[in-house]
Amino acid sequence: MMSPREPGEPGWFQFAIALKDTDTLVGDCALRVDEQDPRVGEIGFTLSRHHQGQGLGTEAVRALLGYVFNTLRLHRIIAVTDAKNTAAAAVLERLGMRREAHFIENVFFKGAWGDEFQYALLGREWPKP
């Protein structure tokens, strides 16, 4: 499948996360606008190991959600995390995302079945700018 050229078009779009002062690349976050219904989407995010634990993940995902809800005006965003990934769950819960599902042994990863959480938030639940 083709990747979209602009964020907000159907498919995954990847954004760089860079430090404000030096423009150093420290990670990425991504938005998938649903191919069937472009009013809903999914986000993902990763920071380089060296830059974790400084609040950058929360800052980046807050900016992404602000863009997705205030600029693109999407109706609903989900995020799926490994149930053992407490850092990722903490980022999403800090930003007000709601844990709506706990999938039991739904993924086979590194030789074992694992659980996942699904988080969600609606545009009307996101604070107005």
Ligand SMILES: CC(C)(COP(=O)(O)OP(=O)(O)OC[C@H]1O[C@@H](n2cnc3c(N)ncnc32)[C@H](O)[C@@H]1OP(=O)(O)O)[C@@H](O)C(=O)NCCC(=O)NCCS
């Ligand atoms: C998940 C992930 C993005 C979280 O990013 P992060 O930047 O570490 O997360 P936060 O922004 O919440 O910061 C985490 C810690 O930094 C602390 N912190 C926040 N602001 C800070 C600051 N200004 N200075 C120092 N520490 C700070 C937070 O209190 C938090 O500490 P705690 O967990 O002990 O409470 C990151 O761990 C990661 O890339 N993991 C691997 C990939 C991954 O799992 N992606 C998610 C898939 S769904």
